[in-house]
Amino acid sequence: MPVARTRSAALVGVAGHTVEVEADVGRGLVGTHFIGLLDTAISEARDRVRSALLNSRFDWPDARVTVSLFPASLPKKGSSFDLAIAMAVLGAAGLVPPERIAEPFFLGELGLDGRVRPVRGALPAALAAVAAGARTMVVPAANAAEAALVPELAVLPVASLGELVEILREGEARARAPYFDPMELAVPAEEKTLDLADVAGQALGRCALEICAAGGHNLWFLGPPGTGKTMLAERLTTIIPPLDREQALEVTAIHSIAGTLPADRPLLARPPFVAPHHTASAAAVIGGGTGQIRPGAVSLAHASTSLCILTS
Numbered sequence: 096m097p098v099a100r101t102r103s104a105a106l107v108g109v110a111g112h113t114v115e116v117e118a119d120v121g122r123g124l125v126g127t128h129f130i131g132l133l134d135t136a137i138s139e140a141r142d143r144v145r146s147a148l149l150n151s152r153f154d155w156p157d158a159r160v161t162v163s164l165f166p167a168s169l170p171k172k173g174s175s176f177d178l179a180i181a182m183a184v185l186g187a188a189g190l191v192p193p194e195r196i197a198e199p200f201f202l203g204e205l206g207l208d209g210r211v212r213p214v215r216g217a218l219p220a221a222l223a224a225v226a227a228g229a230r231t232m233v234v235p236a237a238n239a240a241e242a243a244l245v246p247e248l249a250v251l252p253v254a255s256l257g258e259l260v261e262i263l264r265e266g267e268a269r270a271r272a273p274y275f276d277p278m279e280l281a282v283p284a285e286e287k288t289l290d291l292a293d294v295a296g297q298a299l300g301r302c303a304l305e306i307c308a309a310g311g312h313n314l315w316f317l318g319p320p321g322t323g324k325t326m327l328a329e330r331l332t333t334i335i336p337p338l339d340r341e342q343a344l345e346v347t348a349i350h351s352i353a354g355t356l357p358a359d360r361p362l363l364a365r366p367p368f369v370a371p372h373h374t375a376s377a378a379a380v381i382g383g384g385t386g387q388i389r390p391g392a393v394s395l396a397h398a399s400t401s402l403c404i405l406t407s
């Protein structure tokens with residue numbers, strides 16, 4: 096079968112969009128060509144995927160290989176398409192059954208030795224996969240917990256290209272349904288270390304904090320250095336209610352894209368506390384980036400009342 100098709104997801108802002116990856120292994124001058132509005136990181140995928148395949152003891156097809164990422168109009172950044180590209184090429188070359196790679200979403204960057212590296216934005220990608228009707232998503236092992244936050248999706252974590260090809264060839268149904276309740280996992284004990292009880296005195300300050308938390312108001316701290324402004328502000332997140340499920344997914348998606356999601360804590364269930372330095376640039380506070388956005392402090396504090404611009 097000279098043409099194989101599979102799917103992956105591209106990030107536009109904080110939302111994932113389906114990208115179809117097609118590979119054609121056919122006659123013509125031997126070479127590899129990528130088409131479909133790609134940035135340099137994806138053009139480099141050619142060398143990464145080729146090395147990963149060879150080092151996983153597969154042959155790179157001795158033919159004209161054309162890889163197309165569709166829709167061509169969607170800008171595609173980063174290296175998260177590597178795994179999908181490798182699968183499409185292997186499918187087109189007849190090294191994995193093409194029908195087994197058509198349905199799942201594949202997400203992951205490939206190392207030159209064939210290992211599957213974690214990527215940013217696994218959660219928005221998983222949401223896009225479900226929206227596109229996929230039932231399975233193959234992700235780097237380190238992103239598995241994050242992708243498994245989407246209950247409709249069976250997540251297959253893989254550590255290397257060789258392992259994935261073996262699974263696809265055997266047709267082994269190793270995809271995991273969500274293997275934990277993410278809401279339960281979200282609040283480990285050590286996260287409770289901050290406590291309003293740590294503050295000595297400051298009755299007025301604590302009262303202001305409580306009024307602010309109850310009414311969702313803004314709060315302005317003014318005072319000389321060392322009087323406990325930061326200390327009080329940090330503790331505001333401990334007395335406002337935890338995020339509901341929808342908010343938690345939104346906040347987690349933003350932190351997933353920013354790359355600030357702790358690996359051991361896939362779901363952020365507490366309102367985040369963000370304290371940008373008073374010399375922070377406008378881009379650091381409101382976000383920026385060309386093509387692929389970098390969420391700023393305001394976005395990182397999404398659903399939280401406690402974004403504090405501190406003067407000291």
Ligand SMILES: Nc1ncnc2c1ncn2[C@@H]1O[C@H](COP(=O)(O)OP(=O)(O)O)[C@@H](O)[C@H]1O
Pocket residue numbers: 293294295296297318319320321322323324325326327407
């Ligand atoms: N009311 C307080 N109770 C307990 N510790 C305090 C109090 N006020 C200040 N501190 C101590 O002083 C340190 C500095 O406070 P900080 O919140 O950084 O001050 P600011 O932000 O106003 O400059 C805190 O880490 C804490 O150890």
Ligand SMILES: [Mg+2]
Pocket residue numbers: 324325326405407
């Ligand atoms: Mg301070």
